[in-house]
Amino acid sequence: MIAFERAGKRYGGQTAVEDISLTIEAGEFFVVIGPSGSGKSTLLMMINRMVPHSAGSIRVGGQDILSFRPEMLRRRMGYVIQSVGLFPHWTVERNIGAVPELLDWPQARIRDRADELLALLNLDPGRFRSKYPHQLSGGEQQRVGVARALAARPDVLLMDEPFGALDPITRTALQQEIHRIHRESGTTVVFVTHDMDEALGLASRIAVLDRGRLVQLGTPLELLAAPANGLVRDLIGQEEHGLRMLAVQTVASRLRTGETAPGEPIAASATLRQALSRMVSESADRLGVSDAEGRPMGAIAMSDLLRR
Ligand SMILES: Nc1ncnc2c1ncn2[C@@H]1O[C@H](COP(=O)(O)OP(=O)(O)OP(=O)(O)O)[C@@H](O)[C@H]1O
Numbered sequence: 001m002i003a004f005e006r007a008g009k010r011y012g013g014q015t016a017v018e019d020i021s022l023t024i025e026a027g028e029f030f031v032v033i034g035p036s037g038s039g040k041s042t043l044l045m046m047i048n049r050m051v052p053h054s055a056g057s058i059r060v061g062g063q064d065i066l067s068f069r070p071e072m073l074r075r076r077m078g079y080v081i082q083s084v085g086l087f088p089h090w091t092v093e094r095n096i097g098a099v100p101e102l103l104d105w106p107q108a109r110i111r112d113r114a115d116e117l118l119a120l121l122n123l124d125p126g127r128f129r130s131k132y133p134h135q136l137s138g139g140e141q142q143r144v145g146v147a148r149a150l151a152a153r154p155d156v157l158l159m160d161e162p163f164g165a166l167d168p169i170t171r172t173a174l175q176q177e178i179h180r181i182h183r184e185s186g187t188t189v190v191f192v193t194h195d196m197d198e199a200l201g202l203a204s205r206i207a208v209l210d211r212g213r214l215v216q217l218g219t220p221l222e223l224l225a226a227p228a229n230g231l232v233r234d235l236i237g238q239e240e241h242g243l244r245m246l247a248v249q250t251v252a253s254r255l256r257t258g259e260t261a262p263g264e265p266i267a268a269s270a271t272l273r274q275a276l277s278r279m280v281s282e283s284a285d286r287l288g289v290s291d292a293e294g295r296p297m298g299a300i301a302m303s304d305l306l307r308r
């Protein structure tokens with residue numbers, strides 16, 4: 001869907017992004033992580049030509065991005081910027097409808113789409129559609145920013161720290177929303193964060209940037225199991241390493257079929273970290289495991305968590 005080939009960006013004499021080659025598959029949830037100033041926002045904005053690359057090439061859907069008119073490229077891609085960036089003199093509804101309006105959707109369809117998205121992001125349309133950005137909390141503004149990016153059902157969603165500056169509860173709720181939206185829509189998401197837990201929880205693959213260069217590219221489990229260098233090790237953290245390993249694997253991966261355990265079962269889709277938490281809080285060294293419909297599937301034991 002998106003292919004960087006030896007792509008780079010220099011601002012004057014300074015290199016922001018250097019020699020990046022990578023491919024983002026259609027439907028991926030691709031996370032870019034790295035320290036402040038490592039080039040994450042620049043890399044993201046190179047995709048929709050908000051920032052023109054100065055070296056190499058970038059293709060979207062197989063076509064060089066230089067062959068598109070920049071406006072067309074931007075209309076095809078939803079974009080959530082680091083600072084939300086709602087239009088202050090436009091209502092929530094008009095903000096969400098910005099791209100559909102450019103695409104000449106009929107007004108009634110824009111209104112329906114805005115209401116649908118507000119509901120999807122847990123904002124009551126009746127209460128919110130006519131408000132202005134300054135009448136919203138920071139978290140509500142970020143939700144509207146996400147709704148606006150989704151409005152025209154883009155093939156690609158570019159998100160630059162969309163949940164920064166949110167309290168942990170709102171942040172977790174929005175992470176779950178975007179995870180669900182991604183699963184249901186199949187949109188390709190490129191998501192910038194500097195929060196490793198956010199990256200591990202959402203990503204199909206993670207790219208780690210350091211001073212404009214790609215230092216590692218892999219699945220969450222690959223990064224945790226074999227960090228490429230000291231920076232990746234630092235991002236993962238020593239203290240939380242074991243818990244993070246458990247958090248990126250599911251109960252299903254360690255299921256003992258045909259066995260049972262007393263008590264409330266845990267879902268096969270739960271993480272091993274959640275299983276550990278249940279075992280500790282219930283002083284149980286085994287849990288029953290059930291499928292999405294609550295049917296028993298087997299069991300998981302504490303010792304299963306220690307297997308590599
Ligand atoms: N318009 C610009 N002109 C000159 N230099 C810039 C410009 N925008 C960014 N830079 C520089 O390019 C480098 C990468 O910046 P970028 O915004 O991509 O980093 P980032 O990883 O997104 O950081 P943060 O986590 O703080 O958002 C930085 O050194 C920054 O100072």
Ligand SMILES: [Mg+2]
Pocket residue numbers: 040041042082160
């Ligand atoms: Mg940035």
